[in-house]
Amino acid sequence: MDILGLLRFYILYPSFFVTVIFPGLVFTLLLLLVTIWFERKAAARVQMRIGPYYASKRLGGILQLVADAVKFVFSEIIIPNEVNPTLYALAPVLMVIASFLPIAVIPLSVIPPSGSVFSIYFKDFYDPDINAGVIAGLFVNYNLLLVLAIESVYPIFVVLLAWSTNNRFAVVGAVRETYLSVSYDVILLMSTLAMALEYHTLDIAKIVSYGIPGIVANPLAAFLFFVAMLMGSSRFPFDISEAETELVIGPYTEYSGFLFVLTMAGSYVGNFIYALVFADVFLWGWYPLSGFPGLVLTVLKAVIVLFFATFMRSVYARYRVDQALRGSWKYLLPLAFASLILGMVVGYVWIR
Amino acid sequence: MTNRLEDVLENSGMAVDIVPVEGELNVGPQHPGSGHMRILVKLNGDIIEDVDLDVGYVHRAVEKLGENRNYMHLIPLVERPAILDSIHMNLGYVMAVEKIINVDVPERAQYLRSFAAEVNRIASHLYGLGILGIFLGHSTAFMWGFGDREVWVHILEMLTGARVTNSYIIPGGVRRDLTPAIIEETKKAITYMRKKLEDWKKIFLYNPTIRARLENVGVMTKEKAIEWGAVGPNLRASGVYYDVRKIEPYAAYPKLDFEIPVYKEGDGYARTMVRFEEVEQSLRMLEQIIKEIPEGNILSDRFFKQIPPTRLKKWWEGYRRIVLPGYYASFRPPKGEAVTRVEAARGELLYYLVSDGSAKPYRLRMVTPSYRLINVMRNLAKGSRFADLVSIYGSLDYFPPEADR
Numbered sequence A: 001m002d003i004l005g006l007l008r009f010y011i012l013y014p015s016f017f018v019t020v021i022f023p024g025l026v027f028t029l030l031l032l033l034v035t036i037w038f039e040r041k042a043a044a045r046v047q048m049r050i051g052p053y054y055a056s057k058r059l060g061g062i063l064q065l066v067a068d069a070v071k072f073v074f075s076e077i078i079i080p081n082e083v084n085p086t087l088y089a090l091a092p093v094l095m096v097i098a099s100f101l102p103i104a105v106i107p108l109s110v111i112p113p114s115g116s117v118f119s120i121y122f123k124d125f126y127d128p129d130i131n132a133g134v135i136a137g138l139f140v141n142y143n144l145l146l147v148l149a150i151e152s153v154y155p156i157f158v159v160l161l162a163w164s165t166n167n168r169f170a171v172v173g174a175v176r177e178t179y180l181s182v183s184y185d186v187i188l189l190m191s192t193l194a195m196a197l198e199y200h201t202l203d204i205a206k207i208v209s210y211g212i213p214g215i216v217a218n219p220l221a222a223f224l225f226f227v228a229m230l231m232g233s234s235r236f237p238f239d240i241s242e243a244e245t246e247l248v249i250g251p252y253t254e255y256s257g258f259l260f261v262l263t264m265a266g267s268y269v270g271n272f273i274y275a276l277v278f279a280d281v282f283l284w285g286w287y288p289l290s291g292f293p294g295l296v297l298t299v300l301k302a303v304i305v306l307f308f309a310t311f312m313r314s315v316y317a318r319y320r321v322d323q324a325l326r327g328s329w330k331y332l333l334p335l336a337f338a339s340l341i342l343g344m345v346v347g348y349v350w351i352r
Numbered sequence B: 001m002t003n004r005l006e007d008v009l010e011n012s013g014m015a016v017d018i019v020p021v022e023g024e025l026n027v028g029p030q031h032p033g034s035g036h037m038r039i040l041v042k043l044n045g046d047i048i049e050d051v052d053l054d055v056g057y058v059h060r061a062v063e064k065l066g067e068n069r070n071y072m073h074l075i076p077l078v079e080r081p082a083i084l085d086s087i088h089m090n091l092g093y094v095m096a097v098e099k100i101i102n103v104d105v106p107e108r109a110q111y112l113r114s115f116a117a118e119v120n121r122i123a124s125h126l127y128g129l130g131i132l133g134i135f136l137g138h139s140t141a142f143m144w145g146f147g148d149r150e151v152w153v154h155i156l157e158m159l160t161g162a163r164v165t166n167s168y169i170i171p172g173g174v175r176r177d178l179t180p181a182i183i184e185e186t187k188k189a190i191t192y193m194r195k196k197l198e199d200w201k202k203i204f205l206y207n208p209t210i211r212a213r214l215e216n217v218g219v220m221t222k223e224k225a226i227e228w229g230a231v232g233p234n235l236r237a238s239g240v241y242y243d244v245r246k247i248e249p250y251a252a253y254p255k256l257d258f259e260i261p262v263y264k265e266g267d268g269y270a271r272t273m274v275r276f277e278e279v280e281q282s283l284r285m286l287e288q289i290i291k292e293i294p295e296g297n298i299l300s301d302r303f304f305k306q307i308p309p310t311r312l313k314k315w316w317e318g319y320r321r322i323v324l325p326g327y328y329a330s331f332r333p334p335k336g337e338a339v340t341r342v343e344a345a346r347g348e349l350l351y352y353l354v355s356d357g358s359a360k361p362y363r364l365r366m367v368t369p370s371y372r373l374i375n376v377m378r379n380l381a382k383g384s385r386f387a388d389l390v391s392i393y394g395s396l397d398y399f400p401p402e403a404d405r
Helices: A003-012 A014-021 A025-046 A063-074 A085-104 A143-151 A154-165 A168-199 A204-209 A219-232 A257-281 A291-314 A321-349 B002-011 B062-066 B074-101 B107-135 B139-160 B180-205 B208-214 B222-228 B232-236 B268-292 B309-319 B369-381 B388-396 B400-404
Strands: A109-111 A132-135 B022-027 B038-044 B047-054 B336-344 B347-355 B361-367
Touching: A003 A014, A014 A025, A014 A085, A014 A132, A025 A063, A025 A085, A025 A257, A025 A291, A025 B139, A063 A257, A085 A143, A085 A154, A085 A257, A109 A291, A132 A204, A132 A291, A143 A168, A143 A204, A143 A257, A154 A168, A154 A257, A168 A204, A168 A219, A168 A257, A168 A321, A168 B022, A204 A257, A219 A257, A219 A291, A219 A321, A257 A291, A291 B139, B047 B369, B047 B388, B062 B074, B062 B361, B074 B107, B074 B336, B074 B347, B074 B361, B074 B400, B107 B139, B107 B180, B107 B268, B107 B388, B139 B180, B180 B268, B208 B268, B208 B388, B222 B232, B222 B369, B232 B268, B232 B347, B232 B369, B268 B388, B347 B369, B369 B388, B369 B400
Parallel strands: none
Antiparallel strands: A109 A132, B022 B038, B038 B047, B336 B347, B347 B361
8 A cells, every 4th residue: 555545544534534624623623613603694694784794805704703713812811810720721621622522423424335435444333233334433332322421521511610710700600501401411311312212223323324314203302402402502592601791701701812712612512513413313414425425414414503503693582591491391301201202102103 | 398398308318408609799890781880799599689789980970060161061061971862861951951041942943852852762762672682692682773773873963963962952942953854864764663663573572582581570560660769661661651741741742642651560571662662652753743843943033133144144044053152152041940851761851950140050960860770770680580680770771871970
């Protein structure tokens, strides 16, 4: 094998390609900029404004975000006197890692035995359930469960972050985040459990390759997952822990410069991971395609879900924390049970 | 029930220690949701135990400064506390001066005063709704409020020459006349606003999140509203029919046909609804004013005669503008005192002016509507949730500079 072929082999190796290049670190960084640009542009459209414009008139002002990012990276990081500097700097990093980690185990496409650039890895990422290879950082049989388990660690780091900054607004925001995380994680898990029961598997790849999109098989679970996703990633109308006019920016109040970018990125990355799961489980993932085009299709669907979630900003105000809690325990939890039963029934009758 | 549950838990060795979480939050004055003041919030968990509104952050000593300026120079000063509502601030003061110097105002000027006041009322209410929107996290309402306000600010600019601090009303009349171009623009603005109010209802008033945040929040009963001294839309939202425009009509209001929206719920949603309907009523009044405005002079003859004929020809006949006659430079009104009330956008605005015969007032007292809301806001916030603080604040349309003066 020549050197180029070797390089190609390692770059395209799914564990590297998925986690670092696409849709991993490099793509996520770009996506972050595009998402915030879209959020600002779409809101501006609704709100009779133009939004970012002057930084690059032909590109619709997208370079404004690059300029913002450069500015943030080079601005001073102010560390308050009374904090532990190690924890203070480490907490946002850990938070972003926790929110980003699940991307390693989400199946994003299948590898056909031949004909795809990924076909050489067919055996290494072989999934016996669907009799094909899977493009994922690491193939695990129970990836549906693992994704949610890793992602649910994220709020713990939010609390750590708020605690280490020693700010009252941050602590109030962290307490709100704690309350919310307890309620949305339950709904998130129950709606995915409904899908697992329905498709008789905890493997996302098998759910996708069944041939019936989850949103058709169990629309209730899809709705619940979407709402819980909005809660979990602090999107409107559940922008409760960061409520700007109440808590400045909630847990992230004390941060500045690049660490602030990391704290902001945490919720967007978390939203993107949930959107990837949503695209896979409910929107049929890569379905008619496979290989690299399938990967692109899955990510495209996830990006649309992400954009839709960010668009909520221009439609809704924010709920109060007690209203969100009451809503999720009083109305969404019974709905989650209903979706479980629906999943069981449909799984027994239709999907075998 | 709770006692029994606690007993069960204790007997089984699973007793829960409920630790009261008390603390103070220092909201403002540099905070996205505090405005120009500091709010000391004493919290018990999520419940507000006490609120201390530390007002005075933008205090400008308008009343004291008023004793050191002559009467005309005071006009721009009294507008400053509420620049978004400057026509009303101006109107109340000028009415007090007119009472002391005893001058009649021509009919056309009265109509123009009402016209400017209602345009300003719409602009001010849209501002308030925008602030309420962003307090609740609804950025669209914020941008729409400020965007739609621009339409009305533009009309004020055409009429008076300034966007916000207009200084339009002078003792004896107003400074500029209504031109056909302004009438045309106002008609367009009325049509636009009617259309836009429908959109406002869809995205703001009927929005489930807005309803959840405003309904049954900051409820003020009729008795409490009177006891705490609430004024304006906040009082009317608690079921009290009180509006200076009806009780003690001034300017052209006796001749205009309009209604006073009154709600009996007394919560934040009712207050928001009252503002919406007042905007609709103001649109109605503007239509009437445009149709019924009589021809004539816009300044009292007593002052009009003093304008030199050459300047009169150039400015009044050429541009329909008043050139201030020399009388205004530093007139000495007779001894006396006057009290006037006007219905400003946020409620009753009271001026008390004492003249000792010199060129400067002996005492100028202004009781602004926001000043009266300090007590209301403090009482309403007690016992509500922390997140409701901004919702009460926004729904009262409290404006700190106006309260501080």
